[in-house]
Amino acid sequence: MKWNEIKKHLMTGISYMIPMVVAGGILGALAKGLGGYTIGGMGPEAGATAFSNLNAFNWTQFWWSISKLSDFAMSFVCAVLAAGIAYSMADRPGIVPAFIIGYTANQAKAGFLGAMLMAFIIGFIVKWMEGWKLPKYLQGLMPVLIIPVLATLLSGALFFMIICKPMALMMTALQVWIQSLSEGSLFVIGAVIGACMGFDMGGPINKTASMAANALFADDPDATGIGSSAESAKIVSGMTPPIGIGVATLLAKKKFTQQQRDAGISCIPMGLCFITEGVLPFAAEDPLRVIPSSMVGSAVAGGMVMAMGCHTPAAHGGVFIIPVTANPLAFILALLIGSAITAVMYAFLKKPIDETEEVEEDVSDDMDININ
Secondary structure (H helix, E strand, O other), X not given: OOHHHHXXXXXXXXXXXXXXXXXXXXXXXXXXXXXOOOHHHOOOOOOOOOOOOOOOOOHHHHHHHHHHHHHHHHHOHHHHHHHHXXXXXXXXXXXXXXXXXXXXXXXXXOHHHHHHHHHHHHHHHHHHHHOOOOOHHHHOOHHHHHHHHHHHHHHHHHHHHHHHHHHHHHHHHHHHHHHHHHHOOHHHHHHHHHHHHHHHOOOHHHHHHHHHHHHHHHOOOOOOOHHHHHHHHHHHHHHHHHHHHHHHHHHOHHHOOHHHHHHHHHHHHHHHOOOHHHHHHHHHHOHHHHHHHHHHHHHHHHHHXXXXXXXXXXXXXXXXXXXXXXXXXXXXXXXHXXXXXXXXXXXXXXXXXOOOHHHHOOOOOOOOOOOO
């Protein structure tokens, strides 16, 4: 497969993923901004379902329910990306198995990189199956029964038997290593957490660094030690990539298509709310430039907040935790510097767009499934 074909399939997946990221991110921003940074834990008592006792006319419970919409939307980002890629490669029969495996990749903390890899594998599997010579009475079952079941089974077995276990072992080793750094330089610890947070934007490395920071935080109940400082590094370095990439689209407008500029603007509020996944459309399309830019900015921001003594008493919240963070001005300074580094670096590294690229990006958005 040629690079132009790979990029076409990626752009199709990205075009479906962007609205999901934007909707989930903005809803999350509204919920945290109007309901409070701890809104995710302020829901009603659970009944038969999480929503059984919901009083949507209560201010807090209403914004909690909106925050759940954001959570659900963000959980489907990888699934939509995978479905879009497989759809581009193998038409409608690729949608269902890719959606299932993409969601599974998200649950397994494989992130968008795992979902993207599996989507291409599923695309090849489905195209191979479409070439099978079956009796006429079975051909009608191919798109609605045989391909969805067998393609999902084959790709799922491949994911669990080959990809999932080594990834889990690697992530465990990485988490232990990050926690072992707690006796060393605070700047180095923060920089390592930051670089990991900026590497795959919600993927396995990002989630491992987040869990390591949470583990350190669990041993810091007073929010005055290294654990709460590591939480500051985690949060600021998760905010830096989307803000930095969003600003980059403003600094170098001529290097981005209109669709990319629109996505870049939506990245900024998502970054402010600690939704690193806002960078996923850019990272999926241009990983060799986006990922280093994100890592460097996040590493500097994470190292700065730990070295300057920022302590955060919460595990999430974005800008809404700044008022309750020790040394908030240092947190803001680190966020601005880290975001600026990412923005300038990516604006410089980004290749100018071709004159035809705007046209090539205009992929079909018709994903209606019609069964004849």
